[in-house]
Amino acid sequence: MEIDQPLPLLGGLSASQFMRRHWQKKPLLVRQAVPAMVPPIGRRELFELASRDEVESRLIRHGPKGWSLKQGPFARLPSPRQPAWTLLVQGVDLHHQPTHELLGQFRFVPDARLDDLMISYASDGGGVGPHFDSYDVFLLQAQGRRRWSIGRQRDLRLQPGVPLKILSHFEPEETFELEAGDMLYLPPRYAHDGVAIGDDCMTCSIGLRSPAATALGADLLARIAEAEADALHDAVGAAVHYRDPTQPAPSSPAAMPEALQAFARDAVWAALRGADIIERALGESMTEPKPTVWFDPGEAPARFNEVALDRRTRMLYDARHLYINGESFRASGRDARLMQRLADQRSLGPADLARASDDALALLGDWCEAGWIHVD
Ligand code: SIN
Ligand code: CO
Numbered sequence: 001m002e003i004d005q006p007l008p009l010l011g012g013l014s015a016s017q018f019m020r021r022h023w024q025k026k027p028l029l030v031r032q033a034v035p036a037m038v039p040p041i042g043r044r045e046l047f048e049l050a051s052r053d054e055v056e057s058r059l060i061r062h063g064p065k066g067w068s069l070k071q072g073p074f075a076r077l078p079s080p081r082q083p084a085w086t087l088l089v090q091g092v093d094l095h096h097q098p099t100h101e102l103l104g105q106f107r108f109v110p111d112a113r114l115d116d117l118m119i120s121y122a123s124d125g126g127g128v129g130p131h132f133d134s135y136d137v138f139l140l141q142a143q144g145r146r147r148w149s150i151g152r153q154r155d156l157r158l159q160p161g162v163p164l165k166i167l168s169h170f171e172p173e174e175t176f177e178l179e180a181g182d183m184l185y186l187p188p189r190y191a192h193d194g195v196a197i198g199d200d201c202m203t204c205s206i207g208l209r210s211p212a213a214t215a216l217g218a219d220l221l222a223r224i225a226e227a228e229a230d231a232l233h234d235a236v237g238a239a240v241h242y243r244d245p246t247q248p249a250p251s252s253p254a255a256m257p258e259a260l261q262a263f264a265r266d267a268v269w270a271a272l273r274g275a276d277i278i279e280r281a282l283g284e285s286m287t288e289p290k291p292t293v294w295f296d297p298g299e300a301p302a303r304f305n306e307v308a309l310d311r312r313t314r315m316l317y318d319a320r321h322l323y324i325n326g327e328s329f330r331a332s333g334r335d336a337r338l339m340q341r342l343a344d345q346r347s348l349g350p351a352d353l354a355r356a357s358d359d360a361l362a363l364l365g366d367w368c369e370a371g372w373i374h375v376d
Helices: 015-021 043-049 097-104 213-234 258-273 277-286 333-345 350-354 358-370
Strands: 028-030 057-063 066-071 085-089 114-122 137-151 174-178 183-186 191-208 307-309 315-317 321-324 327-330
Touching (some): 043 085, 174 183, 333 358
Antiparallel strands (some): 137 191
16 A cells, blocks of 8 residues: 555545544545546446345435335335435445445555445435434545535434434534535544435445444453353363362351452453453454355365455454454464465465465465455
């Protein structure tokens, strides 16, 4: 990643400048971020995705009776000539290669922070109402026009009794009309309201993710507990049990012995102090595929020439491990560097593979069979 080179996608800012000046701090409007923008997906293809069980989609309408929300899949959608409706299709990048490639242009943000690319299709006047999101978002106008009103909004109270999150007292500070190829970046919790102007309005939302401390903590503890249970199962004879040879006779039999409390604290700390235990759990957690994702098993080739990660594969690494689709592997030396290149480039060529060790090739073979990587 060339981090100091000016990018048209960021209006001539480099990735470094963008991260320093705007990321998580203030909005950025970029006119013609993608010059001569062609939508990554057509309307028909998008509607077809919205008819599938494994694709998350929602239909939002706004009329005289207020807001309505329906969850997909949708066998039929309203006519594009009928006003004020929006179809939202989540994770289009998982199902559609050109959309996956568009998301790849946003890798100036760490992969661990990128979530998915959602596409909305709206008829004239369609929108999801004034709201705020907990994550950063890049709103790229793919086709047609949309008017965005945005504001820093202190009052985050929501309208009661509405099936979606709508701000009660939205006070926009600025309004921009976006045409195909224009893009708006918003930091988390920045209030926004996008209304389609005219028909055939398509917007790509490049969504970020940032784990909430409590949910992440709970997930990591569950993973660590599972790893500990496996380790205990393997070494069951050697399990250390509580011993209390100096326990006096209790005058209050129901009182918890303090030594048992100390033993429990030590047991928990010992589980958490294991080498890299939290780092491993984090890597597995952050590469866990979404619940709707599955992989089609493949076949390992006799000889590797080129490999590429499947578009659904999540792969990250740290100094001592590789993480791929919820699993972790220890790696060091040349093999680690090779696999780190695979994660960064999402592919390896013949020159890389010619120097791969037998262990690395065996691992690539397993991942091929799992459908996580492909050879052509
Ligand atoms: C939309 O594309 O209509 C909604 C995107 C958003 O507000 O985050
Ligand atoms: Co939003």
